[in-house]
Amino acid sequence: MANSWDFTEENTKTLTHGFHMYPAMMIPQVASRLIDSFKSKKSNFLFDPYCGTGTSLVEANVRGIDAIGTDLNPLARILASAKTTVIEQKTLDLYLKDFYDHLFQFRMGFSKNDSIPIIDEIDIPHFSNIDFWFSKSVKQDLAIIKAYIDTLESESVRNFFNVAFSQTIRDCSWTRKNEFKLYKMDSEKVKTFKPNVFAHIEQVLKSNRFALLDFMNQKRQPSISHVYDFNTVSGIPLEIVPNRSVNLVVTSPPYGDSQTTVAYGQFSRLANEWLSYSNSQAIDRNLMGGKKHEAIERFDCSRTLNGQIAEIKARSQKRALEVYSFYKDYYDSIANISRIVKKNGHACYVVSNRCVQGVTLKTDLITKHFFEENGFRHVQTFTRKISSKRMPRKNSPTGIAGKASTLMNKEYIVIMKKA
Secondary structure, three states, rough: OOOOOOOOOOOOOOOHOOOOOOOOOOOOHHHHHHHHHHHHOOOOOEEOOOOOOOHHHHHHHOOEEEEOOOOOOOOHHHHHHHOOOOOOOHHHHHHHHHHHHHHHHHHHOOOOOOOOHHHHHOOOOOOHHHHHHHHHHHHHHHHHHHHHHOOOOOOHHHHHHHHHHHHHHHHOOOOOOOOOOOEOHHHHHHHOOOHHHHHHHHHHHHHHHHHHHHHHHHOOOOOEEEEEEOOOOOOOOOOOOOOOEEEEEEEEEOOOOOOOOOOHHHHHHHHHHHOOHHHHHHHHOOOOOOOOOOOOOOOOOHHHHHHHHHHHOEEEEEEEEHHHHHHHHHHHHHHHHHEEEEEEEEEEEEOOOOEEEEEEEOOHHHHHHHHHHEEEEEEEEEEEOOOOOOOOOEEEOOOOOOEEEOOOEEEEEEEEEEO
């Protein structure tokens, strides 16, 4: 196995990996090397318990390996499904032509499709603060696009269009484009920001079409991916993933609870609202650590974690409880995942060590401890520098002005093997 895991000169947006921006994505080069290094020679089945936009699923399918992923974020599931689903080129091109004709007709002031309302009857969604994030003209154009997508009967085609629609929603909103959290542009930028919504989605669709065709050309038949919404903290449905059925787990779990670390739900909120997912504002609360436990208990398998929680508790009871709640959910998820891995199967976790109240939580070591408690042995841990990221490199975890701490600038690739 190669020494460097940094991949600083590599293109991380090949195939369908470049479909849509998303927070804290595992880069495909890491997933591909892990799959190549630890896949089984006899039979293969990959599982990603926090699949996000489906990086590991794409790389598995390219190698002819079936994969299952699960994620609680509706937008993530759409992205993962679209990135791994084959659509016949002729079919895709016919839908794209029909869509471009649809936009042209609305530019001319009418619709040729009787199933789509005329412009005066287009239904613009109503959700909290929509006027805070979108201009009147952008809302109308997005509603025209949504009216077309809602008529599509094929789920795979609808997902393909919704990926481009979601990216267009974000790019044409008044959100700051260099942030994952929801922050509005300053007032002067708002005044001059006049996006061409139709032209934008046409460009995104064109780019995504070429990416999907490239994926289909490289994908080995008959490999397939399935994307679900079950929560591995609560349990894994045995009718979907039976015990001792998985050869390889390749994943990048959340760095911490979504409300205080990487705000997956906040990033996805506008798209999920436009896509009519009514519980979009509850996503961060439903993710790992989102629901706080009532009391802190010790972890029998990790003295390291117990000591670090105690350090944080001495500074903030509230933050200590948040950290405990995340790792309690994390342990429960790992315990459930351990049951579905075959003997001699591997679990590869790409993690990062966040800082809370000045304490750097050693998630790489904690991950090792949790798996060892569930019948795995440690193979190796690799370190890689994160060369590009949108989260800040430093913050002030204590709240004291001028006292900054370095944030997550490294990832740790923890390799465990089922005994």
